[in-house]
Amino acid sequence: MTDALFAGLDPDPATRDRLRARLVRDAAAADLLDVVVRTVDSPVGPLLLAGTDRGLVKVAFAREDHDRVLATLATEIGPRLLADPAGLDDVARQLDQYFTGARTSFDLDVDLRLAHGFRRDVVAHLPAIAYGHTASYAEVARAVGRPRASRAVGTACARNPLPLVVPCHRVVRSDGTPGQYGGGERAKRWLLDLEAG
Structure with missing residues (x-):
């Protein structure tokens, strides 16, 4: 009707x-x-x-x-x-x-309620990794005060609720290889290449 x-x-x-x-x-x-x-x-x-x-x-x-x-x-x-x-x-x-390469950081209000505990600490630290730079999982673990938590940093990056805006793609393995990414390895490589210029 x-x-x-x-x-x-x-x-x-x-x-x-x-x-x-x-x-x-x-x-x-x-x-x-x-x-x-x-x-x-x-x-x-x-x-x-x-x-x-x-x-x-x-x-x-x-x-x-x-x-x-x-x-x-x-x-x-x-x-x-x-x-x-x-x-x-x-x-x-x-x-x-x-x-398009015209912006190197985001100016947005973010709501981090989907990240909790240690994951939230990692997500809050990620914007400190500058555009065009990377940090290893171990370096991020040290930066958030948990030097033995490299794997947990990887999990936090994988569950980052705001990829791209909160740049988890800038976290790589200690040997410099990209590692895993929520958007897939191909997307991570594309983003790192974009930022490398």
Whole structure:
């Protein structure tokens, strides 16, 4: 019956975008929204972006299974998720600038609630690794005060909720080889090459 009521009412794209933006704004103002999500294309594949009222909370590669990521966000943050293709525009713009080499750091509010304990300590340290530089897992372990925790640093990097923005791709093995990466080894090499100039 609902379909019959709205048959033939397919608004043009500009109207649809305006209505969606109003829905997001009204839901946020009424505290009816937990997470806004958007997917963007990138040189390392499609990325799912998720934001809360605190800031960017998740960047997920396609290989992480975006549906599974959405289910995790609903469980760990809240079930009121809204897909907004025009949302998180500043994040998308800064990522585009990064991928073209026009940006070397991000100026975004981030929400680190998905990182806990030691993992959060590692994630909080990663932005100290400058663009175009790398640090070994052992060096990061020492920097966060746990010199014997190199493997745990690897796990923390693998579970970093904000790859790219929080640069876990800059953490490499002691011999200089890239090591594992949530976006895959090929993506990690591409990012390191981009930053190497």
